[in-house]
Amino acid sequence: MKCIIIDDEPLARKGMELLINKVDFLEVIGLFPTALEASNFFSKNTSVDLVFLDIEMPGLNGLEFLKAVPINAQVILTTAYPQYALEAFELDVVDYLLKPIKFERFYKSINKARDIYNSKDALYGVERTEEDFFYIKADRKFIRLFFDEISYIKGMKDYVMICTDHKKYMTAMNVGTTFKQLPHDRFARVSKSYIIHIGKITQIDTDFIYLDDVDIPLGASYKEDFINDFVKKNLIGR
DSSP, rough: EEEEESSOOOHHHHHHHHHHHTTTTTTTEESSSSSHHHHHTTTTTOOOEEEESSSSSSOOOOOHHHHHHHOOEEEEEEEEOOOEEEEEHHHTTTTTSSSSSHHHHHHHHHHHHHHHHHHGOOOEEEEOOOSSSSEEEEEEEEEEEEEGEEEEEEEETTEEEESSSOEEEESOHHHHHHHTTTTTTTTTEEESEEEEGGGOEEEEEEEEEEEEEEEEEOOHHHHHHHIIIIIIGOOOOO
């Protein structure tokens, strides 16, 4: 798994790099002293699997970075401040490590990230096929869901709730990993926590997307791409 480290403290970056170098399935490909520099990196590079992110940094802090920059990677927060934990998990992070970080706690966290990473191809989560459906594991059963039955998917920490036309299913998967398994001509990620089926949209306004009787928030950092990719190209002109 390819990793980057974002931390304004040089000793903290070096310490995290030393921890990562002890693990054979992790590789550091970037170290950044500010979230802004990391943001510029993400605009040109999509090969990151895991981000170790500090919270208290000058300029753009770690939580602001997560809210502002759409990144298709897992995130482990590294901080000396425990008070941000609740807000952090609402942003779909993998784990929250308190400094100073012990190797045992670090290793538990990265194994959790590796399990999520490997689940992209594992049958216990979401399996993509060449057909018009996929399988999920829910309620100790493998359930086939057709793509066009799905209205939206909501992230809930280490799980997603898949809402179909008839029923809701919970499965152990995060939003980013789930989105990778879906056909991107039919599904759009519109916030940190939501994926929607484009064909189910009835209305769109500045802050929400409406799917019949469900209002889905449209995240600020996802709005421009969504409008360009799915609205403007289908807009009838004069």
